[in-house]
Amino acid sequence: MDLYNQIKDGLLExxxxxxxxxxxARAIPGMADHNFGDxxxxxxxxxxxxxxxxxxxxxxxxxxxGKSTFVNALFKGDHLKRGAGVVTSIVTRIRxxxxxxxxxxxKSWDEVNAEMDQALVLFPSTAWRTEEGSFxxxxxxxxxELLKALENLNADQLITGGTLNVNSVLLKSYLLGxxxxxxxxxxxxxxxxxxxxxxxxQRRFVGDDNLAVYLKDVExxxxxxxxxRDIEIADCQGSDSPNPRHLAMIQDYxxxxxxxxxxxSSRTGLRQAVIKFLSMIxxxxxxxxxxxxxxxxxxxHDTLDNLQALTGRVKDELAALKPGPEIYTFSALxxxxxxxxxxxxxxxxxxxxHWQKETAFLAFSExxxxxxxxxFTHKLTSERYxxxxxNQLERLAVIANGLDHWIRxxxxxxxxxxxxxxAIIAKLNQHKQRMDQVKAMIRSTLDGAVNKIxxxxxxxxxRFFDPRSSQPMEAMIAFIRHYxxxxxxxxxxxxxxxxxxxxxxxxxxxxxxxxxxxxxVLNPExxxxxxxxxxxxxxxxxxxxxxxDAMVRDAHDEYNQSLGAMAIDIAMEDWPVxxxxxxxxxxxxVGLKLPPAVATMRYSARIKTEAVMRLGVYTLARVLKKxxxxxxxxxTEEGLKALQDGVKRMKRETEASVVDHFRDYRENIKFxxxxxLVDALANSLYEGLLDxxxxxxxxxxxxxxxxxxxxxxxxxASGALATMVLTAKDIRGRITGIREQIETALAIDPxxxxxxxxx
Numbered sequence: 197m198d199l200y201n202q203i204k205d206g207l208l209e210x211x212x213x214x215x216x217x218x219x220x221a222r223a224i225p226g227m228a229d230h231n232f233g234d235x236x237x238x239x240x241x242x243x244x245x246x247x248x249x250x251x252x253x254x255x256x257x258x259x260x261x262g263k264s265t266f267v268n269a270l271f272k273g274d275h276l277k278r279g280a281g282v283v284t285s286i287v288t289r290i291r292x293x294x295x296x297x298x299x300x301x302x303k304s305w306d307e308v309n310a311e312m313d314q315a316l317v318l319f320p321s322t323a324w325r326t327e328e329g330s331f332x333x334x335x336x337x338x339x340x341e342l343l344k345a346l347e348n349l350n351a352d353q354l355i356t357g358g359t360l361n362v363n364s365v366l367l368k369s370y371l372l373g374x375x376x377x378x379x380x381x382x383x384x385x386x387x388x389x390x391x392x393x394x395x396x397x398q399r400r401f402v403g404d405d406n407l408a409v410y411l412k413d414v415e416x417x418x419x420x421x422x423x424x425r426d427i428e429i430a431d432c433q434g435s436d437s438p439n440p441r442h443l444a445m446i447q448d449y450x451x452x453x454x455x456x457x458x459x460x461s462s463r464t465g466l467r468q469a470v471i472k473f474l475s476m477i478x479x480x481x482x483x484x485x486x487x488x489x490x491x492x493x494x495x496x497h498d499t500l501d502n503l504q505a506l507t508g509r510v511k512d513e514l515a516a517l518k519p520g521p522e523i524y525t526f527s528a529l530x531x532x533x534x535x536x537x538x539x540x541x542x543x544x545x546x547x548x549x550h551w552q553k554e555t556a557f558l559a560f561s562e563x564x565x566x567x568x569x570x571x572f573t574h575k576l577t578s579e580r581y582x583x584x585x586x587n588q589l590e591r592l593a594v595i596a597n598g599l600d601h602w603i604r605x606x607x608x609x610x611x612x613x614x615x616x617x618x619a620i621i622a623k624l625n626q627h628k629q630r631m632d633q634v635k636a637m638i639r640s641t642l643d644g645a646v647n648k649i650x651x652x653x654x655x656x657x658x659r660f661f662d663p664r665s666s667q668p669m670e671a672m673i674a675f676i677r678h679y680x681x682x683x684x685x686x687x688x689x690x691x692x693x694x695x696x697x698x699x700x701x702x703x704x705x706x707x708x709x710x711x712x713x714x715x716x717v718l719n720p721e722x723x724x725x726x727x728x729x730x731x732x733x734x735x736x737x738x739x740x741x742x743x744x745d746a747m748v749r750d751a752h753d754e755y756n757q758s759l760g761a762m763a764i765d766i767a768m769e770d771w772p773v774x775x776x777x778x779x780x781x782x783x784x785x786v787g788l789k790l791p792p793a794v795a796t797m798r799y800s801a802r803i804k805t806e807a808v809m810r811l812g813v814y815t816l817a818r819v820l821k822k823x824x825x826x827x828x829x830x831x832t833e834e835g836l837k838a839l840q841d842g843v844k845r846m847k848r849e850t851e852a853s854v855v856d857h858f859r860d861y862r863e864n865i866k867f868x869x870x871x872x873l874v875d876a877l878a879n880s881l882y883e884g885l886l887d888x889x890x891x892x893x894x895x896x897x898x899x900x901x902x903x904x905x906x907x908x909x910x911x912x913a914s915g916a917l918a919t920m921v922l923t924a925k926d927i928r929g930r931i932t933g934i935r936e937q938i939e940t941a942l943a944i945d946p947x948x949x950x951x952x953x954x955x
Contacts, residue, residue: 199941200577201425203585204246206934210592211243213927217599217920224916225909235595238887242588245785249584251576252428252452257459258470259434262491266459266528267431271418272535276431286402286414287449288431293417298390298398301413302381308333308410312370315363317800318703318846319345333374343371349697361704362439366409373406381410427576436469440708440715443473444793447719450477451790455485455575462492462525465506466513472716474517479720481727483518487571490525492561500556524568526561527551577941584781586938593931594887600924605759607917610910627758634751638744638885645740646878650871653729657870660725661862668721669858675713676851679706681843683836690835699842706846711797719793726790726865730779733874737881738776744885777880779873786876791864802853 218232257263264276267290275296276288303311309332316331331338346368380386390398401407402414430449433442450456458474460466477483490507497503507525514521533540533548540548552558609620663669681702690698783789 199937203934203937203941204426206930206937207246207585207588207592208243210589210596210927210930210934211239211246213923213930214239214592214596214599217923217927220916220920220923221599221602224913234886235598238591238595238883241785241883242591245781246585246588249781249784250426250428251454252430252449253455253457253576254430254432254446254450254453255457255459256432256435256446256450256473258436258461258464258467258473261434261459261461261464262528263434263459264431265532266457266489266491267429269528269531269535270429271420272532273418274532274536275416275418286408286411286433287445288402288414288416290416290418290429290431292420292425292427295417295419296392296395297417298395299415299417300388300390300398300401300411301415302377302386302388302410303412304384304386305332305334305381306383307412308370308381312367314798314800315366317707317803318700333370334378339371339374342367346371362441362708363704365405369406369409373404373410376407377410385412435473436467440711441794441797443715444719444797447476447480447715447723447793448790450480450482451723453482455487455572456482457487457489457572459489459491459528460510462490462503462506463496466510471513471517474514476716476720478517480723482723485575486518486521487568487575488514488521488523489528489568490523491529492525492527492557494527494530494551494554494557494561497557500560503557503560522571524564524571526564526568527557530558530561531565584778586935587775587777587781589931589934589938591884591887596924596927596931598887599920600928603917603920603924607914607921610914610917623758623761627755630754631751634747635886638747639882642740642744642878642882645737646874649733649736649874653733653870653874654866656729657862657866661858661865663855668718668725672713672718672854673851676710676847676854679709679847681705683839683843686839687832687836690839691832695835695838695842698839699846702839702843703846706843706850707800710850714796715793719796722796723790723793726870729870730873733870733877734776734779737874737877741776741881741885744881748885776877777884779877782876782880783873786872788869788872788876790869791861795861795864796858799850799854799857802856803849 215236218236221232255263255267268274268276271290275290309330312331312333331342333339346364349364380388390396398414398416401411430453432446432449435443435446437443456477460470474483477486488510490510492503497506503525507523511521511523514523530548530551533544533551537545537548609617612620660666661669663673683702686698686702689701693701
């Protein structure tokens with residue numbers, strides 16, 4: 197990361213030097229009110245982007261694949277709590293900091309209650325019901341009665357799809373953890389910090405499901421010299437978590453990342469769940485920048501050949517999703533133990549000593565670790581971020597050239613006599629009016645183009661979220677309508693727990709299936725669609741940038757002719773064809789994010805719980821009345837018929853709530869993301885063109901007027917400009933040097949990493 201940090205530091209210093217030129221210009225007597233406002237705003241924007249830009253790396257993998265061990269090994273310390281529970285959906289972010297520190301971000305009471313309300317949809321009304329109309333965990337009566345109702349649920353109601361029902365576990369965890377967090381959680385997000393002295397205390401919250409459920413984010417700051425200060429590495433929840441909300445949260449973070457590291461356990465290889473997850477992110481269009489790590493267990497493989505054979509199989513299977521996958525095979529646990537060797541407990545020290553005797557495994561693992569680190573650094577410093585830094589450098593180069601030009605033109609003006617100065621004033625004023633017209637025309641035509649782009653995107657967004665014309669939305673509605681639970685399997689539950697409890701169980705299984713469909717099928721389609729819109733908007737703006745750039749070039753030529761006519765012969769550098777700034781960088785700058793993927797699962801808040809429950813009761817009562825008129829032959833069969841009617845109503849209510857929910861979600865996507873992104877892209881385009889405009893059409897009339905009024909000390913002004921020439925020369929040299937550094941970074945070849953199958 198050293199070269200990357202050197203480039204960033206060099207850019208910041210160059211930006212600072214340009215600021216010095218602004219100050220030197222204002223120091224010229226009579227020039228204190230000269231305004232370089234547009235340039236200065238651009239420099240501040242560049243500084244903010246360089247300082248605030250964060251490279252995000254997501255470490256993903258199935259449960260128990262060794263993700264936390266891998267991250268701990270990367271930071272050479274046992275910092276992360278391993279093995280998050282079923283309930284927790286925390287993405288633990290790790291950044292390089294001056295000291296060891298943990299920041300825990302707690303949900304607000306409103307967020308806690310909203311999440312519990314989601315889990316309580318169709319909860320059996322006969323078991324509990326708050327008198328206040330909505331549940332509030334801060335009310336003791338609500339907590340007591342809900343906990344009692346949960347304890348009365350039978351085993352069938354606590355198991356969904358062969359695993360613990362995530363809603364029941366979520367509710368119980370919130371209730372059991374309440375006393376421990378009630379003095380921390382507030383109406384707003386609260387942040388608790390644990391510094392080096394009490395850093396271990398954060399594990400109490402992260403490692404206990406009853407407490408971790410109250411967390412929405414965890415950030416660890418670790419002092420690590422080898423990792424860049426602006427790198428963030430996230431340890432994500434297991435990609436095969438049974439809770440689809442966890443999968444959605446991983447999706448949200450993956451959309452922010454610049455590099456994905458997928459950890460695969462050598463004990464299991466590529467399981468079906470891994471293939472499904474990788475297929476999902478491939479559909480999302482984010483498989484371009486991914487490294488695979490096979491976390492090998494020395495104790496699991498008899499020989500190195502056995503481990504290499506597994507690696508070869510994994511590579512062949514991954515190639516179907518990503519041609520030429522980059523795979524590195526090493527032991528994260530060995531690397532961690534080796535880093536901690538002086539402080540290891542006796543048991544772990546003995547394991548390390550045993551592994552160190554496995555010379556073939558050890559040599560292979562160390563070689564692969566070195567190859568991985570080289571590729572990892574290259575991915576972060578060269579393939580994307582060097583290009584982003586190059587973009588910022590070229591913007592600074594445009595401003596530096598403009599300032600240099602301003603200095604030299606004013607030096608030439610100072611050498612003119614009074615009559616020549618008067619002629620220059622008239623010419624420059626005439627030329628400035630022409631330039632103002634060109635700028636206004638660019639702004640006007642750009643605004644018109646933006647409105648047209650928005651209208652086109654609006655049509656596409658409306659079409660995508662219309663179930664009648666969108667395959668993904670149509671498939672979701674079809675999933676709801678065709679969902680058919682095997683009601684005969686609920687016979688015992690119906691007899692033992694009653695209608696309301698059984699309907700609740702059916703709904704929980706239905707909701708779990710629907711949420712899974714949304715996370716695995718719909719959300720990736722939404723992401724792919726939005727990314728297509730982003731590329732479409734950027735492409736359209738890029739296509740119209742050409743003519744605008746040509747306008748500026750024409751104005752540039754006119755300006756050159758005007759200078760020549762006034763006997764001011766200043767050779768000006770040409771510029772490369774304008775390129776729109778990277779949309780991802782623009783989104784980060786303006787803080788623009790897609791609505792969270794988990795938002796697609798909030799449809800249940802709209803389901804009319806009481807209507808469904810009452811219908812079930814009324815249906816059952818109607819059936820029983822009919823039964824009473826004749827001998828009861830099969831009470832269970834009639835109960836299942838009532839349950840079937842209740843399920844039909846449940847599905848209708850769910851479909852209606854989903855349609856309403858996605859109508860709002862569509863508008864949110866449209867106005868809070870896509871349209872704002874188009875505006876941000878257009879503003880970036882305009883500002884980029886304006887930078888070039890300012891470069892050659894800066895206002896010299898102030899200097900000319902001062903000369904004409906004989907209020908300028910020419911000798912003193914000439915001396916100040918001569919000093920500025922030296923500063924400008926230094927800046928040009930710095931820019932050339934940084935440009936060479938970036939080209940070096942882009943040319944660095946990480947080398948062909950060792951292919952395990954060839955050993």
